[in-house]
Amino acid sequence: MELKSKKVLVVGAGKSGLAVAHFIVKKGAVAVLADANNPAYPDDQLAELVAEGVELSLGGYPDVKKGSFDLVVMSPGVPLTVEPARAALDNGIPVTGELELAYHFTESPIVAITGTNGKTTTTALIGAIFQDAGISTLVGGNIGLPLVAEVEKYCSNDVIVAEVSSFQLETASSFKPKVGVILNITPDHLDRHGNMDNYIAAKSRIYANQEPGDYIVLNYDDPLTAELGAKSRGETIYFSRRKELENGVFVVEGKIVVKLGGKAEVICGIDDLSIPGAHNLENALAAVAATKVMGINNRSLAATLKNFKGVAHRLEFVAEINGVRYINDSKGTNPDASIKALEAYDEPIVLIAGGKNKGSDFSELAEKIKEKVRVLVVLGQSAELIAEAARARRFENILAAANFKEAVMLASQAARPGNIVLLSPACASWDMFKNFEERGELFRDIVLNIKSYREN
Structure with missing residues (x-):
């Protein structure tokens, strides 16, 4: 793939888009980094890219028409239905991705x-x-x-x-x-x-x-x-x-x-x-x-x-407090992942679930909740959907939380010695967090400082 002197539009100014823009400029291409929003970055990352010669188009996309760009590189988080991708395909401009x-x-x-x-x-x-x-x-x-x-x-x-x-x-x-x-x-x-x-x-x-x-x-x-x-x-x-x-x-x-x-x-x-x-x-x-x-x-x-001990945010043991084990499964972002998490333990579980739905059906998860969960704590955009699915299986021990901190505290208060408090949301994090990592890190912080959180 020859990039020298090519004009390349990079769509999506997230981690992947920044890396692509930096890479193609080093290859001698003219890079335009575009995003529908105006993302904020630490450490002057955008300023560094501009200094390297990257053009920015933030808060909106540039027009894509025949001859305007030689290549469009899509960030994985941006669907191919956005205007620059559709226009590129309509005008015979190759569309690719970072991978x-x-x-x-x-x-x-x-x-x-x-x-x-x-x-x-x-x-x-x-x-x-x-x-x-x-x-x-x-x-x-x-x-x-x-x-x-x-x-x-x-x-x-x-x-x-x-x-x-x-x-x-x-x-x-x-x-x-x-x-x-x-x-x-x-x-x-x-x-x-x-x-x-x-x-x-x-x-x-x-x-x-x-x-x-x-x-x-x-x-x-x-x-x-x-x-x-x-x-x-x-x-x-x-x-x-x-x-x-x-x-x-x-x-x-x-x-x-x-x-x-x-x-x-x-x-x-x-x-x-x-x-x-x-x-x-x-x-x-x-x-x-x-x-x-x-x-x-x-x-x-x-x-x-x-x-091998596993990875962060995937059935990650956080702490045992007063006989209750706290498990961070923030990467459980769909019902099947949370079902697998529930199946991994034999102890009674207090489950924290909810977030942004990605088009999922929660009925199978509700069946597993009825089988494995003692108390269900729901939050986020999908809270009522998950609660309704559980009630349809005659599971009624459900607590609703207004925010994430309240969800962890309700779970902690409901847990008994020998129980597991499991964060496995079965949903994406985007209604409350930037990503599942941020969600898992907050869970970890609350658990490790649970005494001070209770006092506050």
Whole structure:
């Protein structure tokens, strides 16, 4: 991809957009960074970009017409329905994204992970496996670090491990990971994709360009994911926690087993894993499959699996206070993620849920609430939707909070020794917070300072 002297419009002035603007200016392009809003940034980031030669168009988009730009780069958080994207497509101007842009400047083999739930944990675990094996590894993408900011620092002997979202994959055209992983597919982001077929199509772009010699790792236990294997031109490796497979990664008698090429090898016991829950066992199986085909030996694999403690905001243990354990699962941003979180614990749960709905149905979550939850605390735009779904299942122990601090305090007051207070909102954070990280960090702060919060 030749960028020198090209005029490029970067749509969306978030973390990804800033990284892209900086990158393409270094490549000799003329960059225009546009955003419908006027974002505020710390540390004079915009001033630095302007000093590098980036033009700003904040608070509105510039006109896009034939000849005005050579390329439009969309940030993943901005839908392709916005005016500059539509106008570019109408006028024959190529539209791409940061993931595709980074791919064109990458020498290293890529292991890319997608799925509705578990992406961040699995990405971090795969990265740790490679790093513990002594391989120079970049871990980035949707996990927080834009790939385009770092890819050129890594060579063909290194590995790039990338979490990729459906939003990023929408604009991928030639992106081709050496190993692709699809963990699961359940309804999410339907407010953006419109329907499940479009959502599945976006996820499937992770392996659309793969060839013989590439690998796609799929969840055998998830029907929507498993059936994608028939469409792969690379080699399909299945993983399953429920069934012993002829070829793949699975569980037998409490052991994680790899069987590739007819030879079965035990990696470690499932009780050796440090991350809780059946869904994290699935994440571990996927990580074993993705790294085993890249040549990681069993001993190194087992050591990392035993030592990996998980990631922040995903079933993160915060504290135990007066016999109550507080768990931060702020990254549980859809009902299926929160169902998996509830299933990870046997103790009575006080659940904090609610936020911005992404087009989700809360009926299955309500069934699990009836089964696992002692007290439900709801808040945010989806509070009444979740409460109504729970009441429809004859669950009545529901408290409504006016704000996030009140929600945590109500949960704390309702909890008894031996209970778990679980923040797993089943919703996005955007009605109250910039992102799920900010939400999780506030939860952590309130819990760790709960005495002073009670007094105030």
